Structure formats: C-alpha cells, structure tokens
Amino acid sequence: MTAEVATPEENLALLKSQYPEPARDENGMTHRERFERRRLAIGLFLPTLSGGGSGHYASDLGLFAPTWQYNLDCARRVDELGWDFIFPVGRWRGTGGRIHFHELSLDVVSLTAALASQTERCMVFTTWHVSYGYHPMHVAKIGVGMDHISSGRWGLNVVTGWKPSEVQMFGLPFRDRAERYRMAGEFVSMLDRLWAAEEPIDLEGEYFQGKDCVVTPDLLGGRKPLIINAGQSEEGLAFAAEHADVVFIQGGSGDRSDDVEAVREVVDRVRAAAGSRGRRLKVLLPVVMLVRDTEEEAQALRQEILDHADYEAAQNTINGLTEGSKSWPDHTLEPVVLGLGGFKMIGTPERIADLLEQLGDAGVDGVQLILFDYKNDIEYFAEKVQPLLEERGLRDILPPR
Ligand SMILES: Cc1cc2nc3c(=O)[nH]c(=O)nc-3n(C[C@H](O)[C@H](O)[C@H](O)COP(=O)(O)O)c2cc1C
Numbered sequence: 001m002t003a004e005v006a007t008p009e010e011n012l013a014l015l016k017s018q019y020p021e022p023a024r025d026e027n028g029m030t031h032r033e034r035f036e037r038r039r040l041a042i043g044l045f046l047p048t049l050s051g052g053g054s055g056h057y058a059s060d061l062g063l064f065a066p067t068w069q070y071n072l073d074c075a076r077r078v079d080e081l082g083w084d085f086i087f088p089v090g091r092w093r094g095t096g097g098r099i100h101f102h103e104l105s106l107d108v109v110s111l112t113a114a115l116a117s118q119t120e121r122c123m124v125f126t127t128w129h130v131s132y133g134y135h136p137m138h139v140a141k142i143g144v145g146m147d148h149i150s151s152g153r154w155g156l157n158v159v160t161g162w163k164p165s166e167v168q169m170f171g172l173p174f175r176d177r178a179e180r181y182r183m184a185g186e187f188v189s190m191l192d193r194l195w196a197a198e199e200p201i202d203l204e205g206e207y208f209q210g211k212d213c214v215v216t217p218d219l220l221g222g223r224k225p226l227i228i229n230a231g232q233s234e235e236g237l238a239f240a241a242e243h244a245d246v247v248f249i250q251g252g253s254g255d256r257s258d259d260v261e262a263v264r265e266v267v268d269r270v271r272a273a274a275g276s277r278g279r280r281l282k283v284l285l286p287v288v289m290l291v292r293d294t295e296e297e298a299q300a301l302r303q304e305i306l307d308h309a310d311y312e313a314a315q316n317t318i319n320g321l322t323e324g325s326k327s328w329p330d331h332t333l334e335p336v337v338l339g340l341g342g343f344k345m346i347g348t349p350e351r352i353a354d355l356l357e358q359l360g361d362a363g364v365d366g367v368q369l370i371l372f373d374y375k376n377d378i379e380y381f382a383e384k385v386q387p388l389l390e391e392r393g394l395r396d397i398l399p400p401r
Contacts, residue, residue: 022152022221025121031153032226033400035084035123036282040356040394041366042386043085043122044078045286045342046071047374048111050094050104051313063099066106072118074374079119081382082395086119087248087368088112090127090159092166095320097313109142116150124150125228127157131183133170136190136208140215143191147219155226155246156191160184163320181235183207188227188243195224232266241273246282248368251343257335258344260358267363280401284366285359288339289377290346291385298346301372302338309337339370353388360394 006014022030035041048066075086088111094103112126126146128139139156146154160180161167167174175183186205193201194215203210219225229240230248240247249266256262267283274281290305292298311333317340318331331340338344345355356367371377389395 016218019148019217019220020151022223023120027397029397030221031121031151032123032223034121034397037397037400038084038366039396039398040360040364040389041084041282041284042389042395043083043087043284043366043368044074044378045368045370046074046086046088046111046115047371048088048106048108049091049102051099051101065104068106068111068114070374071106071111072115074378075115075119075122077375077378079122081378081386083122084366085123085125085155085368086112086115087125087157088127090129090157092129092132092169093163095313095316097310097316099310099313101310101313101317112154113142113146113149116146116154119150119153121153123153123155123226125155125157125226127159129159129161129166130187131160131172131175131180132167133172135210136187136194136203137210137213137215139187140191140194143195143225144215144217144219147225148217152220152223155228157228157230157248158184158188158244159230165320177233177235181231181239185239185243192224195219237269237273240270240281241277241279244281246284248284248286250341251285251287254332254335257342258346260355260362263343263359263364264362271363282365283363284368285364286339286342286370287356287367288342288344288370289352289381290338290344290372291349291352291377291380293348293384295347295351298348302346305372306334306337309333311337342370343367349384349388352385353392353394356389357392357394 024030025034047064048071050065078086088108090108091102091105094105095101096103108127112124116124130139143156164174186207190203190205190208194213200212200214203213226245227243228246228248229236229244231237231239232250247270249270251257251263263285270281270283290298290301292301314333314336317336321331335344345352359367369381
C-alpha cells in the first residue's frame, strides 16, 4: 500500500499555518488596533541625526551623535512606558555649519528592523525614500520581513525626497513634485498588489515594471501595513488622501509654530482632502517639547538653546527646505533652531497638558515628541505629563471607528 501524498494545495496550507497571527495585548487588541483607537497617541521622533531630532543647534551645550545604542535605549524605554509609536527621521545629507548639523545620520531601514525586534508593543514606522532607486519588489519583500519581526506593528512612511543634493547621489534625475508623487502613487499601488496577490503578477507601470512577481510569505493576519505620508503640498495631500492611512502634518511655521489654530487649518485641509474620497486619515503632529517644573525654567532652557545656537547651520537648513519644495513656508530662524517642523510647546506640565488637549480638540489624533535631551526628557514626560493626560482621558481607547 502506498502512503497518501499531500497535494500541493494541502502542503501550501500546511506551510502557511506555521506562521503566527499578529501579537495581541492583555486586552486582546492587536498593537495596531490600540494605536488606531487611542484618543491621543504619543510617539517618539527618534534621534537619528547629529544635533538630535529636535533640531537643536546648541553646539556649546554638547554635541549629540546619533548612535544605535542611544536609539535602542530610547525606543525600549518608551515601549515600556506605553507610548504608541516610534518614528525615525530619514536623511541622507546634513546641513553643515560648525556643528555638522544632521551630517551624521543613521540608516533607518536597518535601525527600525532592529528596533522592531527589541520592542514589544509600540508601532514601528520606517521612513523610506521610495524614489531613491528602490523597486516596489524590494520594499514589499522587506516590508513583509518588518511585519513579521514586529509581529504586525510595522508601518511604512512614504517620502519622496525633495532635495536634488540627495537624489543626485543615486545617479537619478531630480523630478518635479507632481512627478515625484505620481511615482510614489504608482509605487504604493504596486505594493498593495504585491502584498495582496495570491498568484504571480506582472507590473506594468510608467516607472516600474516586473514579470511574474511574487512576494512571500504572507503578511501576518493578512492586513496591509499602515501607510504614512508627510507631504503638505496639494499633490502631497492628494497622495495621502488616496494612499495613506496616517498623515504627519507640520506644526505651523514661523510665528505660527505654537498656534493651535494654524494646526486646525492643516487638519481641516487633510480631513477635506480625505473626506472627498470617503476616507478618514489619522493625523499626527510632531511637537517640540521643552517642559520644566516652572514657566521660568522652561523659558530659560529655550533661551539657553537660542543663545548657543549655530545660526549658520539653521540658515542652511532653511535654504535646504526650499531646495525642491515649497511646502515648508515661512521658516524663520528661531523656530527652526528650537526644532524644525514641530509645534513648539514650552512650559510647565499643566501647560503642556492644556495644549495637548486643545490640539486633540482641533482634530489631532497623536503627537510625536521631539525632545531636547532625549533620555532625561522621556523620564520627565512620563513622570510629570503622562499622568495628567491619563487624568484628562486623553489616553483612553476609543470605540472602533
Ligand atoms: C513631520 C514631518 C516629518 C518628515 N520627515 C521626513 C523625513 O524623515 N525624511 C524626508 O525626506 N522628508 C521628511 N518630511 C518631508 C516630507 O516628506 C515632504 O517631503 C515635505 O513635507 C515636502 O512636501 P511636498 O513634497 O508635499 O512638497 C517630513 C515632513 C513632516 C511634516
């Protein structure tokens, strides 16, 4: 008698059954669901660049070099503290000055893969310059790896890059914004198809082609990873409305960088763009946080940073913003020195909690913190600010939308 031989279909089912479902927390929610349902999500803008993610130019206060160990320590700590996500700045070149601002930058793909394996609960996002020579097959395949390593906690922050000085390093042409987003749209649509395909597929796009493409194994739980975008232009918003689940917005620039109404205006633009396609995007806001026990101490820290700043590096940064993008308008030196692109929040824990509540009322679903002295400021925030947010219900889990 011959032994029964399994069919190819049965063997495939057997192989697939050996992969786990995404991890769940003590309440039975996946970590992604908890992130999605949190009234005000808290995340960390990882310090992956020299000078700090904060954009502080405080050279004489000590130079900050981004190391793997420092990022690991910060990520593990916020994961333990119940923060909802970690998110790296992705840069390929700095803006110089006497402090070599942002010139030393960590590779964020390898960094976030490693951090995904070293954290347990927070979402892990990877900033990825999809127009710097990657093929959708690369990102789809590596993305499955990220999804598995993180047990369903991974998301892809799609950036197009806007600096000719970066793109040229890849031997690629610098494309105008409309074309950058067209390319990114094609890229993400192809990712969707590659992740969803049960059979090999052909890719026949304007920018990317492929024959008989397969990406294995399946995503855990079969859910497409969260797609994030931070474009602020009309083209960027249109891209986000169509392809993204989460939008990172700028916290107002120049003298509106601490203005809740300026944030509300951007949130309204995002909601309108997404709403016209019948979608709702989660809106996250980067926040530069200088918080101390008294208003005087917080203001003194602000002044100390300004007094020690490298204004040449700050001006270079502003010049770099307009290199290929008009989406970062009205930048002036002081807010850039305190932290680029973030809402400026300076004051006591009570004041910070008030502002976070107001931002929540303005439609912000989460904030990613840009800190001055990361390790110490994480502890301070956890001890003095987090409890206030909990008391006010800002850390509640909302019903599913
Ligand atoms: C909060 C935030 C974070 C961003 N992080 C990055 C980043 O890490 N790397 C990057 O190349 N661009 C980053 N950007 C820039 C955007 O991806 C985008 O290129 C820029 O806002 C210009 O938008 P536009 O292309 O729609 O004109 C970020 C933007 C914002 C608002």
